[in-house]
Structure formats: structure tokens, C-alpha cells
Amino acid sequence: MEIRTRFAPSPTGYMHIGNLRTALYEFLIAKSQGGKFILRIEDTDQERYVEGATEIIYNTLKMTGLKHDEGPDIGGNYGPYIQSERMGMYLQYALQLVEKGEAYYCFCTKERLESLKVSNKEGDAFAKYDRHCLSLSKEEIQKNLDAGMPYVIRQKMPNEGTTTFHDVVYGDITVDNSELDDQILIKADGFPTYNFANVVDDHLMEITHVVRGSEYLSSTPKYNLLYDAFGWTAPEYVHLPPVMRDAHNKLSKRHGDKSFEDLVREGFLVEAIVNYIALLGWSPSDNQEIFSLDELIEKFTISGLSKSPSIFDIKKLTWMNGEYIKNMEFEKYFELVKPRLEEAVKTKTLDLRKIAALLQKRLETLNDIPRLVDFFDTLPEYGTELYIHKKMKTTEEIALTALKAAVPVIEGIDTWNEETIHDKLLALVAELGMKNGQLLWPVRTALSGEPTSPGGAIELADILGKEETLRRIAVGIEKLSK
Template sequence: MEIRTRFAPSPTGYMHIGNLRTALYEYLIAKSEGGKFILRIEDTDQGRLVEGATDVIYNTLKMTGLQHDEGPDVGGPYGPYVQSERMGMYMDYAKELVAKGEAYYCFCTKERLDSLKESNEEGVAFAKYDRHCLGLSAEEVEAKLEAGEPFVIRQKMPDAGTTTFDDVVYGAITVENKELDDQILMKADGYPTYNFANVVDDHLMHITHVVRGSEYLSSTPKYSLLYAAFGWDCPVYVHLPAVMRDAQHKLSKRHGDKSFEDLIKEGYLVDAIMNYIALLGWAPSDNTEIFTLAELEGKFHIGGLSKSPSIFDIKKLTWMNGEYMKAMDAETFFTHAEPKLKEALGEDTQMDLKYIASLLQKRLETLNDIAPLVQSFKELPEYGTELYTHKKMKTNDEIALDSLQASVPVLEAITDWTEENIHNTILDLVAAKGVKNGIIMWPIRTALSGEPTSPGGATELALILGKEESMRRIQKGIAMLTK
């Protein structure tokens, strides 16, 4: 049997981390077994649709490499893959259940249903429909339909007994049927409910594994009863525990937690994000932590999923992101760093961006660290003479002034401003004065950067800034120290 999974998001906004993790696990379950990964857009809840959200879904899947085998944009044998384009079939399937006695028409008004909730002693959350319309005769139902009365179609739940389903993560779960409400399958606007459309579409698209959050565990008995009512085989259920901000709170955009788009904007790499998300609820058979997507396809096994909630640790992601950047070859890193460098230094900068990137690569945790590290290249910041004093380098204002004044003529004499020539010239000055390297290097580095730390030393900064700007900054340092 071919494994077929589906990612079925609703286009209602950003891609949150839990949703992306679900997509990743669905992809890996399919690909690790040579199966198919399907994209289906679930847009039946028209009131919650957000303009542009479908594009967010497509762009995220493209960026992350979760390439779907079937979907609205690539087609496939079981389309359409957008629920609103499948509307004709849902009512037909609901009426099939009515004919079987597994569902019934309900004509109750909103006012009557609200009164049921108000009169329920256990509170609104526990209110159940009282099956007022279940006893309507076929003639009464037909008359109401002929009169054009608004209706919904409800699933008729068993009155007694239990329903049991097996979940890959949580094992066998049994519920008392008397606790189940007669859920609505078709709404008064003619649209199917989320629960009903899911079951119909998953069956018609031959979905073998349904992956979703553990918050849907309470709805799963209803899904199982729907499959049984139609005489269809249930898929394999895989319910994932929540991704948490901390031990008590789930991740939530409303509370400032990051979406996938937020993380990208904050300078995290797609590959690092996906690697980290893969480990939020799944453990490999060994202690490996760094995986490419292709390696995950080979390593992933559904038995490695955990039932314990996972805490999204931004510090761990940041560490992993830094490891990804350190491990990149220079060209790959530059493709990621170049846009940030141009943003910080200007599109028309004449500085050697590849050289700057090479200095930064081992120092970064995120790509957004680039801008503050190179800001002094564009403009010398205001700084005080205290930066020239350094215990380890054994420098103070007097020593720094002497070193800078001595460096001016020898640096001015360089005709070919290369890294080698700058470095050798400074070392020759060190030898001539009979001092340690830091006595000369630290004051020059400070004058060139105006910062307590910098991505490079005196030689690297001088090369990046160029001869004219380097000499201007050194002269400014001399002027500060002679006041």
C-alpha cells in the first residue's frame, strides 16, 4: 500500500511553528516510505479567510523544500485540491448518511440552540443538542425543506457503548458514546464543517495517515464513527503533542511567539529552523542533532514520535543556526550574507563584501547579527579615548598616540594597498620600535573601528576601509588623543 499523507491548512494567516511541524512530519512519514505528500487547502470556513494567506502557504512549502506531489498548483488524480471547489459532493455524502439513518436534518433556530446552552446546568461548554429534530417524520422533514426553512445536517451518534480508536503516539483511546454530541456535518450556508469535509476528502484522496495536533483527539471518535457510517476504512491517526513556549503555555502568536516568517525576518536560516522543528517531538535513534532534509527522510521513523509536549527553546535554535552558518562553504554563506551586507552598507558600496563575509562567518548566530557588526565600516561611531586603554595589550592614551603617529608615514608610503602589504608594514613598525604586536595593532584597530570589538583586526579593517578612509580615521584618533 502506498503511504499518502496530506497537509491541509486553512488560509487564515501566518504559518505558526506547530503547523509547520505538522507539515514536516507528514512529509517525512510519506517520503521515508517512498509515499506521496499532498497539499489540500481547506477554505470552507469563509469567515476566517485572510487575503494572501494561501500565498504564505505556497511560499513556505517552497522555501522549506517540502515539495508536494499533488495539490492545487500541481494537480493530481484526486482534485480539486481546494475544498471550496469541491462543494457539490459534500451535500451528496451528507444526504447518503441521512438515507442510511446515520444523520438527520435539523431545523432548530439559533435562538432555540442558545436557550439550550443557557438552560444547561453544567455550562455552555458541556451543552449537547437535545435531538429535538431527530423525531421529525419524513413528511415533516420534506415539508420544511419544501418551505425553504434553513437547516443543518447532524451526525446521529450512538446512544450507548463505546468507541475506540488507535493512535500512533497515544495508543488506544476509548470514549463513552453518550458523551458525544450530534455534531453538525453541513452548515446552514451549505458549506461542510471542518470535521465532515476532512473525512470525505481524506477518503476520496486515499489518505493513509492523518497527522494533526493532540487538541483534535477529542474529535477523533466522531471521525471514526463517520468512517464506520460510510463503511470506509479509517486512516492511521498520528496526533502530535503541543509545542510549548514554557511548561504551562502553548506557543501563541497573540503572546508574541514567533511564526516561521518572523524567524526568517530575524535572520534564522530555513534549514536550521526545519532541523530544529524536526526535533520538537521526534528523536532519532542516535544522538545526532544536525540533519539536512534529505538526511531526515532517511532517518525518520514514525516510532520515534513522543507524546510529551516539546518546549520551543529559542536559545537552542540560535545555537543550531550558528552551527549551520559555521559549517557552510564560503560561497553558500555569502549568498545568505550578501543581502544583509548590502542592506547595512548600501547597494552601491565598493567594499569587498565577500571578504567581509569571510570575517563574519564564524562570529554569527543569526544573519541579523551582520548589521551591527559592520555598521562602523559605513560610518565611524562616536567613541571616547578610553577605548585605547587595554590591559592585555598594555596600551594607554600616551602609548596609543605614539603608535598612531608612528603608523601614519609608513602606512601612507604603501602604494599597493593589499592585506599582505598592510600586515607586513605594521609588523615592520612593531620590529622597528621593539614592542609587542598589540602596542601597535590595538590603537590602529581602535582608530579604524571606534568600537571595543570588531570583526577583524587592524590589517583586515584597513583593507576593508581602503587607504584614504583608513588614514582619515587614524588622523581623527590622533586628534582625539592630543586634546
């Protein structure tokens, strides 16, 4: 049997982390077993539809490499892949259940249903429909239909016994049928409910594995009873625990938590985001943490999924992002950072490739670039305390001596490159009887005006050029001489 999974988002805005994780796991379940990954757009909730949201879904899947085998944009044998384009079929399937005695027409008004909730002593959350319309005769039903009376179609739930289903992550789960409400299948506007459309579409598209959040565990018995009512085989269920902001709160855009688009805008690499999200609820059999998408496909197993909630740790993602940048092939890395460097570095004579090389081992996110390179254009205001460094054994007096001694040496360099600058400055260190740091730290500080910088004295001097190097050292000497 071919494995078929589907990502079925609603076009309601941004792609949140939990949604992307669901898509990733569905993709990995299919691809790790040579199966198909399908995209289906569930847009039957017209009130929540957001213009442009479908494009966000397409773009996210494209960016992350989660290439679908079938979908609205590429077609397939099981289309249409947009629920609103499948509208004609849902009512027909609901009527099949009515004919079989598994569903029934309900003509109750909104006011009557509200009164049921008010009269229920246990509160709204526990209010159940009282099956007022279940006993209507065929003649009464037809009379109401002929009169154009608004209606919904409800599923007839068993009153006794239990329903058990198996979940790959949570195991066997059993519920008392008495707890199940006669859920609506077709709404008064003719649109199917989310639960009903899901079951029909998953069956018709031959979906073998349904992956979704654990908040749908309570709805799954209703799904299974629908499959039973139709005489269909239910898929494998894979319910995922939530992704949490902390031990007590789920991730939520309303509370300022990041969406996928937010993370990309903040300078995180798509590959690192996907890698990190894969580990939010799944563990490999070894201790490997860095995975390409191909490696995830090779190593992924459903058995590695956890039932424990995962906490989204931005610090861990930041570390992982830095590892991706460090280990990236230089040309690919340079093409990635070049536009940001061109925007951040205004002095057009500076060698951006050299600056990029200095940054590669120091960047955590791409958004760090402006902060790390701004001193190349303009020497910031700084205090002489920066020249004091315990490990380098420098004081303001030693720094002043070092900078003054460096000026004639630098002025005498004819071939300006890293190798020559290195040789001349280290020769001066030997001549002065200093430690390397006692000369190089003051020069680095004078050139950057920062407590730390991407690159040391020699690399910074090479990039800034002879004239600017001497000008900045002169500023340092003036500061230290006061």
C-alpha cells in the same frame, strides 16, 4: 500500500510555526517511506478566509522545499484539491448516512439551541443537543423540507459503550460514548463542517496517515465513528503535542510570537528554520542536530516523535542559524548576503567580498549585517576607554605610543594588501618590544571605533585602504593626546 499524507491548511493568514511543523512531519512521514505528500486547501470556513493566504501557503512550501506531489496548483488523480470546489459531494455523503440511520435532519432554530445551553446546569461547554429532531417521522421531515425550512444534518452518536482509537504518539485512547454530542455534518448554509469534510476527503484521497495537533484528540472518536458508519477504514493517527512559548503558554501570534514569515524577515535562513522545527517534537536516534532536508528524510522515523510539548527557544534557533551561515559554501553565502551588504555599505569603493568573508564566522542572523558593518562608512564617536584591554595588556599610554609608531610604517607601505600590512606591523611590534596585541588592538580600535569588530587591525586596514586607515589613526591619536 503506498503511504499518503496530506497538509490541509485553511487560508486564514500567516503560516504559524505549529502549522509548518505539521506540514514538515507529514512530508517526512511520506518521503521517508517513499510515499506521496498531498496539499489540500480547506476553505469551507468562508468567514475566516483571508485574501492572499493561499499564496502564502504555496510560497512557504516552495521556500522550505516541502514539495507536494498533488495539489490545487499541480493537479493529481484525487482532485479537486480545494474543498470549496468539492462542495457537491458532501451533502450526498451526508444523505447516505441519513439513509443508513447514522445521521438525521435537525430543524431546530438558533434560539432553541441557545436555550438548551442556558438551561444546562453544567454550563455552555458541556451543553449537548437533546435530539429533539431525531424522532421526527419521514412525513414530518419531508413536510419541513418542502416548506424550505432551514436545517442541518447531525451525526447520530451511540449513547452507550465506549469508542477506542489508537494514536501513534499517545497510544490507545478510550472515551465514553455518552460524552459525545451529535455533531453537525452539514451546516444550514449547505457547507460541510470541518470534521465531516475532513473524513470524506481523507477517505476519497486515500490518506493513510493523518497528522494534526493534540487539540484534535477529543474529536478523533467522532472521526472514527464516521469511518465506521460509512464502513471505511480509518487512517493512522499522529497527534502532535503543542509548540509552547514557555512552560505554560502556547505559541500565539496574538501574543507576539513569530510566524515563519516573521523569522525569514528577521534574517533566519529557511534551512535553519526547517531544521530547528523538525526537532520540536522529534528526536533522532543519535545526537545529531544539524540536518539537511535530505538527511531528515533519511533519518526520520515516527517512533522518534514525543508526546511532550516543545518549547520554542529563539536562542537555540539563533545558534543553529549561525552554524548554518558559518558552514555555508562561500559563493552561496556571498550571493545570499551581497544584496544586504550593498544596501548597508554606502562607500562603493570597499570590497564587499572581503567584508562578507569577515562576517561569515560572526553572523547569527542576516539582520545583524547593518549593525556589524556601519563603521566601514562612518567612524563612530567613541571614548578612549576602548583602547584599554586587560588581556591585550594595553593602556591609553601604550595605545598612544603604538598608534604614533604605526603612522610612518603605514605611510611607507607601497603595495597595500593584507600580507604586506601584516609583515610591516609585526616587524614594528618586534622593533618596539611589544606584545602583538599592544599594537594591533589600538590600531583595530582606531579603525573601527567599536569595542568589537568583524576582523582585526590588518583585515580592517586592508579593506578601508591606506588613506582612510591613516585618517582614522590620526583621530585616535588626537583622542588619546587630550
